[in-house]
Each structure stands twice: as C-alpha cells, then as structure tokens.
Amino acid sequence: MTARIEPGLPLTAAQTEIWFDEQFADGDLAYNMADHFDLRGPLDPARLEEALRLALDEAECFRVRLTEADGEPRQTVEPLETLPYTTVDLSGADDPQAAARAWMARDLDRPIDVTSFPLMRAALLTLGPDHAYLYLCAHHIVSDSFVRPLFYRRLADLYTALHEGRPTGEGQLPPLKTLVDDEIAYASSRRAERDRAYWARTYADAPDPVSFAGREPVHARGFLRRSTTLPRPVVQRLRALAGRAEVTWPTLVIAAAAAYTQRLTGADEILLTLPVNARTSAAGRSVPGMVANYLPLRVAVAPGTTPGDLLRTVADALLRTLRHQRYRGDRVRRDMGLRADDRRPFGPFVNVLPPEPELAFGPCPATLTNLSTGIVNDFMFSVSDSSGDDVEIHLNANPELYSAADLDAHRDRFTAFLAALSEAAPDRPLAGVGVLTEAESRRLLVEWNATERGGGFAGVVERVRQHAAARPDAVAVADGEVRVSYGALAVWADAVAGRLAEAGAGVGSLVAVLGEPGARYVGGVLGVLGAGAAWLPLDVDAPIARQTGLLADSGARFLLAGPGQVARAEEIVAADGSGVRVLVLDDPFPDAGARAEGLRPLAGGEDDLAYVIYTSGSTGRPKGAM
Template sequence: MTASLPLSAAQTSIWFGQQLDPDNPVYNTADHVLIDGPVDPVRFEEAVRAAVGEAESLHARFFLDGDVPRQVIAPDEWDFPVLDLRGEDDPEHAALAWMGADVRTPVDLALGPLFGQALLRIGDERWVWHQRVHHIAVDGFAFSLLARRVADLYTDGGGTPFGPFAKVLDVEESYVDSGKSAKDAEFWREYLDGLPEPPGLVDRLAGIGDHTIRSTARIPTEDLRALAKAEGVSWPDLVTAAIAAYLHRATGAEEVVLGLPVMGRLGTPLLRVPGIVMNIVPLRIAVGSGDTLPAVAREVAAQIKRTRPHHRYRHEQIRRDLNLVGGTRKLFGPVVNVMPFDNDLRFAGNPGRMRNIAAGPVEDLAVGVRDFSDGAGLSVELDGNPALYAQDELDRHRDRLLRLLAEGLAAPDRPLGRLPLADTAIRVRPPHPPAPDVVELIRARVAERPDAVALEQGEVRYTYAELAARADRFAEALRARGAGPDVPVGLPLRRDPDTIVAVLGVLFAGAAYLPVDPDAPVERTGPMLANAPITVGPGLVLEGHAAGTGQVLPDHLAYVIHTSGSTGRPNGVLVSRKALASFVAAATERYGVTSDDRVLQFAALHFDASVEEVFVTLCAGATLVLRTAEMTASVDGFLRACDKAHITLLDLPTAFWHEVVHTLAAQGEVPRALRTVVIGGEAALGTRVDQWRSIAQGVRLINTYGPTEATVVATAADLGPTMPKSYAAI
C-alpha cells in the first residue's frame, strides 16, 4: 500500500455525491468491445490484468482523515469471469442483459474494487469484452486508454505503460497555484456576467436516481460533412448548433447555455495516465428564430475558441465563484459531448468495436454523439434522468432533434423559426418566479397578525406590530447615518429581543447586516468591523457614517457573514436579498413552517444557522422563542424548558442533538408540542437515528447540510421510517 494521497477536484465532487447515497450504482461507467474473430481467453485475461495493474486509479481506496477524504492506491485480488453464452436463445441479448445487471452493482469506495472486467463468448468467433469502472477512477478518455492498452498488450505485448496517478494531482496542484488559474478565474467571471437561467426541456428539479435512461439512433454523415466543409465549420459544431437550436425552439430562449465536456489533458503530461481529468465548462450560445443552422454553428465555433484557453478551470470552482453551490440555479443546461474520433480497435488483427453502456449520472439531459469507422454513421445517445423523463418522452425529444438537424442540413439557408418539427407539442419551461423579499413577507405578517407574538424571551414579548415599530425606528436612525443598499452595518449580536430588532432594522433600511461575536477577540472582530462603515455599539448605539442611497433591489446585499476560519483567516460571504428570499421560501416549504409554530432560536447569532431560525420563523408569522443561557445548563433542563415553552420546531447542531437523544433514551420525555427537529453541521450517527426513531415517533427529523456560501442549507433529507439502511455509513 502506498502513502495516502489527497483527492483531485473531480474525485472530491464524485466522492461527496456518492456519500449522499452509498449504495447507488449510478456512478458506474461501462463500455464493451465487440470482437469478431478468434480470441485466446487466457492470453486476453493476461492482457487485461496487465493493463489494469498499470492503471493506479482503478486500485484507489477512499477513507476519511478527520473530516477530509483521502485515498491510497491498494491493489487487491479481483475476478475475471469468462462466460460462454452460446447456448442462450439470443447470446447477444443475454450478454447485454448480463452487462446491464453488472452495471447496477454498488461499489464500496472504501473497500473496492472500483471496477469489474469480464469476457463473454456469444459465437464461435464472436466475443464481448466488458469493463465497468466507477467514475471516481476514470473518465471517457481513460476508458479509451485502457481499451487501447489491452489491445496493444494482447496483440504483441508492446506499447508504453501508463504513468502514475500522482501526476494528476501534481498537474492540478501546479495549475491551482499558478497565475494561469487566477487569469482563468477572471475570464469566467467576465464571460458569465449576466448569465441567464440556463433553459431546459423540463420545468422542475429532481435528485439523481440509481440509473439513467437512454434513447439512441444512427444518422448518416454525408450531408453533415458536406455542409460543414462548405460553411467552414466542423461537423461537431453543426451538431452542437442543432442541439442549441432545438432548445431555442423548445423554450423560446434567445440564449442557451450548454455544458461542454473538455478533455483537460492537452498541454499536460497526462495523455498516458488513466484517471478522471475531464472538465465540463459552460458554453453561452446566442440563437434566434431568424438564424440559420450554419450561423448558429459559427457562433458555437466562436464560443468554443473563446473559452478554449480557459478549459482547465474546474466547473466546481466556477459554481463556487458564482455562489451557485447548493442552490436551485444551474450553471448550464443539457450537456453535449461530441466525440469526433472512433474507438475501433484491433486485437491481433481482429476488429473490436467499442460501445458505451453507461456514462455515469445525469442531472437532467446529456447528448452524446460518437463517430464510428464502420460506415454506419453517427451514434446519437440521449441520456436522461428518469426522475425527469419517461422513456417515450426521451424518444420524442430524440426524434424532434434529429428532424430539426435533417431539415437544417437539407435547407441550410432557411431560418430556424421556419424549420418544421415532427411534433410541435413541446413543453415550454416557465421561469422560476422570484421569491418575495423577507421584509415584504414580514410586513405582510404584521398586517395579517399585528397582535400575534412574534418574539419571546422569558417574560419579554413583542407582538408583530411592536416588533415592526421598533425595527422601523431603528431603520430610520440607520438611514440618518447613511445606511442603504450594499452598506454593511456591523452588529455585535447578543441573544436578546432588541438584537432581533436591530437585524430587522438593518434590512428595513435597505442595508446589510454584518454579525460578529461580541465575545470574540478583537484580533478577529477588528478586521470584520473595519469593512462596516456603520457599527452598532453596546445598547444599540450607532457609530460611524455611510452614504447609502438608492432603490433596494434583489441583488443588493442582505448580510455579510464570515466563515469559521478553521482553514485560515475567516472569509466574508456576501449573501444577496434574492438568495435569502429564495432560501426562506424553500426552507419554509421543506420544513412545513406555519403561523402556528413556536421555533426555538438556538444558534449563535453570528452563525448562519441563525438566519434559518430567525427569518423562516418571522416570514411565516410564527413565534420566535429566544433561548436563555439557563436552558443549556443541562440537556434534561433543556428538554423541560422546551416543553414548558411549547416549542414545536427545534433547529439543533447535530452534536447537541446526539446528547438530546442520549438523554431521552436514558430518562427523558420528548417535549409534548414538538413536531419537527432539524439537525445539521456534521454527520448524524446511525445508532442515534435508530434511537430517535423508536423514542420520538411522530416527530419529523430532517438532516441538513450546507456551506455558508450556499445560503445556510444546500441539502435536506427526512430521516423517517423509510430512511435507507445505508445511512449509518455516511
């Protein structure tokens, strides 16, 4: 076993995705090679084992070092079945069924193996070589590398061995540390400025299932290649243009944003290193009904040329740069992967045709186009998320797309808006309606329920009318100091009713609040408050002056909150009013918060968890109960206090919830009014979840996670009776 290694950026993304559902096989990718001619199974197995042995990424094992995933390269024993299917009624169909079942095999990233290999005999001189590999180990180019290496080893034992996987990490580290990375980041910020909501063919979001569905077709290439040559573009540009045009016709969008897979290896020493290096970058394509297919193809070519020097900058980082992590806003729409190279192979002179079975998870829709040298033209594969598409819907999209391409090739001068489609009943995706601003929602609750208790701590109670009146007075004082849009107001926050008044007052004034821990050392708070032209001292005394004016817009700041600084200096995260509004709308629906609820305000007010407690509660017209210091003196006392206060919803750190469950299991009783508990911050222990389900029957348990940059929470899962058994492994 080698020393442990970090994960690459691509591996990290896949690792976290797999942890959300450890038994989900959707990250399995698979190809098979159909070989016509005699094959020596023993010699073939030797070639496969030799190639697999060279490919270090296939032998990775993943583990947690504290909170950080790492990997080791640890080769182990693995099986290579050789199956004779010639006795089956339809040997080829039997081979496809066997491979399809194998692709659904769950992979344990900690134990491995990450791959499966097999040789299936379907005729006297007809064979199928099947290879399945978890996406964390390879991308499409690596699959091709493996196949060609096996072909070389089987043919004459020659060829160049693969390079070590550590090269992938070295190349990535040197790029991240280089000035090129910073320049690429600046390019993408400018390129994506004003990025529209990427149009898609469906108007809803869904999680990733445990498989994808596929619709395929073969199309001739003569007219495609002829038009490409005549127009001075490549045939992949024309195919991509047709997909962009189809999205325009289906949605009415004047600009589409496609996901473009890029190899990421050119100009690096990774052309002989299996692994996942591929990146996906957004491609903005302007398209209108008056454009022709060649005109859109030229736009595609221009955008690819413009972005090509910056293709190594990871799409995961682009999402973080644009604050898209964890939200409902997508970076791009359908992914379009045009592969203008063939994967036909030779095994000791016998032809082998490589075909894809599974390409990994698909969030929405992926279109793959492959060129083969067997004279059968292009293979077009539409892979869809089964949570969004039924098979017949996917087939209809395939037929409409190919009809548009055929008509565009036949009449290249005809505007796209006049090209007929086989079926014009295409669903138009409406834009997501913007969520109301939190100030608007709170004022609506004030108008509806002025005498209802909004805020409570001990014997102190503010009705909604009183809370709004106090916040308005504070907002007026802030405006007199120059508070307004995008002006941060520093608030050292202690947990008392007037602190909530101050938070609302800042937003009522159109400014942004910047919470700090009043008990933190000045070395931490000083740099934070240095960026706040207005601060609030003890007793809500205003200090400083700013010059904020203008209309409050959704893109203006709602708050500026700092990360914990566990990895270095605390970083300020800018959260817009639009992001806060969207989160509050989603969380209110997800947690089922109503005006009848009494929600405990538990989190420190300088942590982003407090945003969830305060704004979800007040925007729903519920009662926010501020905890006192005495409440957390003991867990048993905490539970009694929650019962006395008739708390219906608790939002707790997972570590504290673990202690709550331990106490309940020993002697306590669940607060009688409690209906929902939200936990987050770290992984929940499976044993505690099981205890909770037996103790607190009927109380909903929701596990959440989200980095500060994602506006509090990015994912939420109900841990009810249907919780997967695999949860304890997360």
C-alpha cells in the first residue's frame, strides 16, 4: 500500500454542509450509506481482503481524516494502518440469510462518528459453502451514490486480477485533490453564475415546501424503510405509458411521485426534492468522493392535468434542472427565503436508483443490494431502474416523523396508485386515478357510511376523541405555522362545548360560526357539536344584511366569533336586534403534549341536527338546508 499523505484539503460544498449539520446536531445523525453483495461461488476471503485493501488505497475519499482549524473544516488523506474489515461466520444459524440481514441492520443503525477514522467499515458474512455477503458501510460525508458503481467495479476488477494472477494496475482511480480542484474552479466560473441566475429566476415565487408528516421537521437519528416489488404487468404498462409520452423511466417515476404528493397534500403546485450527482465534468465523473447535491423540482398538477401532460411537464423541468445541477441546494433554499435551521427538504425526495452494475469477483457472480442511500430528514421515494421488469420500491422516512404503520400505509397506497396510473388513459384527468388502497376505499365508502343502527355509529367529535386517545401528539390541524395536536384540539373543543352549555346552548340549538378557515374554526365547530347543538357557517365577507337575514331566518341564538371577527360579530348582532349572544374563540390552544382526559360527556345523538347551510334558493331567497 502506498503510504502517501496529502496536505489538508478543503472540503467540498457537499461535505461542508454535512460537517456543520453534524456539528450543530445534538448527537449523531443517520448519515450511514450501505450496500451488500450477494456472492455465490468459491470465494477466497484472503484475496478479497487484499482486493479491498488495494481499492481503499486508490479511493482516497475513504481514507480522509476530518479536522477543524480556526472554524474551517479540512480533510487529510492518510494511510490505513488497520483495514476496517470484519469476518463473521453465520453458516451455523437456522436461517443464515435472515441472520445476515439482521446483522447488517444492527450495524447500519450504528452511526459513524464524523471525527473518527476511517469513515467506513466492511464485513464478510459467511452464510455457507460458496455463499457469502460482502457488506460495506460509509459515512455520507466521504461518498455519494455516484461512487458506488465506480468503487465497486474497481473492487471487483482487483479481486479478479488477483484471482487470475494479473497485475492489479494500481492508480486507476485519480486522487481526491482532482475532485476538490474541479469544484473550486466551478465556483468562480461563468457557468456557476449562469446556474445561479437560472435558480433565482425560476424559483423566486416558489410554493412552500410540503410534507406528509404535518409536523415540525427534526434531525433524523434513525432510518425507517419499507420495500415492495412492483408486479411485472404494472411495470410493463408503466413503461408503455412512458414510451407513448417519449420520456424516460426516471421521468415517469418522478411524475408519479408528484401526482401522489399533490393528491395527498391538496396543493396545486408542489415541490419535490431531487438528489443529483452534480458531476458535469470529466474530473467529476472519474474521482470517488462526495459532491452530490439536492435540488427542487417545481411541478404544477391542476385538476384537469392528464398523465400525458404531467409527463411532458416533468420531462421539461427535469431537463432544465439537470443543466444547472451543480448550483448548491442550500443556496437555492437561501435564495427562496427558507430558514437555514429549517430541517425540511423542498418536498419529498425522489431517488431513481440506476441499474446496479453486473459484476463478478473472479468466478463468483455478485448481486448488489442497496440498504441505505444516507440520511432521510423527512420522506423519500426510492425506485430502482433496470433493463427488465423487476422494479423495487423503497420508501424511506425519518422515524421521528413517521411510524412504521404510516410507512406501511404509504407503501401500499403508492403501489396501488402506480397500478391505477398504469391503467389510466393518457388523455384523461389524473383526478380520476385512485389514490387509496382497496382497504381504505372500503373504509371510506362502506364502513364509514354504514347506516345500520346497533351501536356502530361514531360521529365526528367521537372520532376526534378516539384519535386523541390513540395518538394524542399527532397533528390534527395545520394552520400556517401553528400545528395543533389531536390531544390539544379535543381539550380545546371540549372547553368551547362547556362555554356553550353554560350559555344555554344544547340539543336543538343553532350556533352561528363567523371566522376565517383555521384551527379555531375547526375547534369551534367541534365544540358546537360536542354541546349537542348544530352549527351555521357565516361568510365573513358577506354584507351585514345577508348575515342578519340568516340569523333571523334560522333562529340561531348564539354566535361564535373567530380571531379578528369580534367587531364584525357585534355589528351583526346589533343590526339583528334579537339578543343573539356572542362568544369569542380566542383562547390559546394547550401545548402539543395535552391529553384528552376528563372530558365532559357529549350531548345529543346521531339523529340530532348537525348543521344548517343556506343556499341561494330557487326563488332567489336563501333557504337553509338541514
């Protein structure tokens, strides 16, 4: 092994982002990347160890020590005195492959300290005669997904050369300094300025980031994954859909993720997050290291958008994004006005994994399986690409934001959505493509609409309380920057019901609600129903005469006034002159840790009136529908 030590090099921009992310975090983050090879045949463990030693000597990124001097991080390439390599014999286990998967899962869950050396580790797991797994794990700060095929191909070639007694051809991989110098040159180039101008122009009025979690972003300290394999007929139909639109498989996957995200969030324009390799130069494509980037992809999905429309829109946006992929995502975030400490990505990640390289270690064919592509702060769609019809879907999520059940539901729902999309006519609106699983459709259309009596009824307030008991910390209402948990909402609505009851409202009463849409409006309606009364919505922008007319016609004796509507409510009541009582919805919500305990019994039953909504009426006079 060549014992060469480079002088300290600057970190790449991608490395710098990770370095400071780790420094400011309270504890280790889930930055591990990992893969394993399934090796079949007469493998020579000593030869494999030597091939790994030679490969790590060439791939300097795996031999850097990270330090900080005067607030500036540096990386120094050092020789490996000891190979970070373990051998484990699992051949005696009842199920060696299951034992190997469990061993790798435990190791993957063990973060690599960013200040340790080296920032990678490997293991050979023996499963039986002529069968083994080669496991490799590295901190994302030294390696990105582009490095995987580059490094693995070299590793396999070195083993094969040793096996065949050929020269190993040391020095096939260029030094790390080549990659660092290339990035420094880009930063001061005209191309960098053109890229900056493109992102500033395209995303000056970008929509806000969206998330499936509905909770404040937090650091990812763990890793949650759910996987499935798409049925081949679905893959074939999706490939045919892409072919008709003349787009690539990655374009189709990204478009499907955009449509799914739009359906679940309701936003007409959404942002996705795309990981890109940011390697547009010859130097960048030949040197192992970490320069990967993540960028936003802006996609509009209107109600009438067809699959064909969406595929063409995404193909065009993707092409323009890749032309400017070296401009750093953190700078795009800053230019968009997003906070530096905001952990949210632009939106769900969509990572289309390239076909795994077909490799052999001498006489041993090797099948590569990805275990983790690195940290996931929120949610990631990870879909494999291949020349055939064997396509895997991996949904990765931050376990601080999603439960295993949440991810199971997304996996089943996204798989069902892809199946429905594969059968959709290219010229019919996407709004007609189902986004629910069969079980969810049955629950919504059959179980929740069952009209038979016998104790099966549960009204909306009962359901909110049930959810508050089961998952009190889950977000119930997102109102701007305010997130109200189910526990807090149930407690707050119960207090509103108590105030109404004390004021004399109950079964048979009608309570008008005047307010802008938001958390207090939702809580107010739940409070009315909890008191056994019915609610009547009033339009805050309607003329006073219209509002007083509705009060008089409906007979409502109470009026709930939302934030900013107290003066308007008093004006309405004064004009009405019938003594309607105003109650103000201005109490603060309890904190997110509130528990729905000791709530008053709900008044009324399933046959009581829930609400009255006024229509224009066929005669032009408003009529209340009960």
